[in-house]
Amino acid sequence: VxxxxxxxxxxxxxxxxxxxxxxxxxxxxxxxxxxxxxxxxxxxxxxxxxxxxxxxxxxxxxxxxxxxxxxxxxxxxxxxxxxxxxxxxxxxTRGSSPPAPSLKAKAINQTAVECIWTGPKNVVYGIFYATSFLDLYRNPKSVTTSLHNKTVIVSKDEQYLFLVRVLIPYQGPSSDYVVVKMIPDSRLPPRHLHAVHIGKTSALIKWESPYDSPDQDLFYAIAVKDLIRKTDRSYKVRSRNSTVEYSLSKLEPGGKYHIIVQLGNMSKDSSIKITTVSLSAPDALKIITENDHVLLFWKSLALKEKQFNETRGYEIHMSDSAVNLTAYLGNTTDNFFKVSNLKMGHNYTFTVQARCLFGSQICGEPAVLLYDELSSGADAAVIQAARSTDVAAVVVPILFLILLSLGVGFAILYTKHRRLQSSFSAFANSHYSSRLGSAIFSSGDDLGEDDEDAPMITGFSDDVPMVIA
Incomplete structure (x- = not known):
């Protein structure tokens, strides 16, 4: 036996x-x-x-x-x-029983499943999967990794069971199984959605079809959600192309939007978030200093921004570097703003921008101006004196040249007047006959001939005043 x-x-x-x-x-x-x-x-x-x-x-x-x-x-x-x-x-065996991993798995396209789990570190995991419980426990397919995530490639149009467990240095307990149903072609999301160009009021978006080379027209639903104003808009696109572009219009400068694209059968979606370009900064920001205040001037934004309405107005901020302080001064619908109560010896930075909307969420780009001309004490007096001297150095020579030109002009006119007066007097005396009491003018060709037809000027008598026209 x-x-x-x-x-x-x-x-x-x-x-x-x-x-x-x-x-x-x-x-x-x-x-x-x-x-x-x-x-x-x-x-x-x-x-x-x-x-x-x-x-x-x-x-x-x-x-x-x-x-x-x-x-x-x-x-x-x-x-x-x-x-x-x-x-x-x-x-x-001795020791404490190790915990089982916690597995999450989902299909990311027609043939790929993304597996993510939690569990002990510095071990080798095995991922087991099959299309039935019998195969999962008797003859499963498997892959190994030392990470806590793995993308597994499977067949199309199938439903799979997944579980994960530690294989090395010990064979630990398995996770709960997870059921993953692969996505059919008609339920896949659009691929590679992105923004090609973003402007102030428009955006060009682009994506690829859910699968390569569609054999029929695909209908896409586009939802545009305004994250600031909390409004929604929707559009529809029909295309058979593998790559699709669509231009979104009537957006708001400086706005924030969530764009969602999916097939018309409400399949899985792809989404992106964009921020449109803000309104430009006002041009030609200048400052004029008065006795007890300064005036800020700038060009109207409506001259270069069609989307800007003057009723929206501008807002002005001031930063004082001496005390590290930034203040909101106010807003205005004009193209100028008065600022008072500035302190000597402080450097100020002024910014002017299109007024912000919805709690400072939609703002224009700021125009920045540094103002550091407020000095203190003797420095201010020296600067003021220097400015006065500079003005005098320019104005006095100009006034002198103007006066000199006027004097020369009057002298020339007076000289010409005297010459004309002398010439006329000599001419009148040479043609006046005291015997006849008149002056006779004739051409040289008529000398010695009968002077019956000769022109005669009368009225140079002593008792008739002579009028020179």
Missing amino acids: IQAPNIHIDSYDENSLSFTLTMDGDIKVNGYVVNLFWSFDAHKQEKKTLSFRGGSALSHKVSNLTAHTSYEISAWAKTDLGDSPLAFEHIL
């Missing part, structure tokens, strides 16, 4: 055990078969089989066990007379 072998547990710890097998009697032993059984739940018993050849006595160490886990060891001997009866032994 063949007796069962003797199992002697030599030692064990958290992840290993050592045992010795012996046979009583003189029966020749050709080998042993040892099975280790354990389970982490009531639904599945796991087993590990070890085979050994020759020898009536055998010692062996089994590693890769799990802490605080109950193991059943069964063994029988192979002899020339047949197999011996089974012998059994039980142990409970």
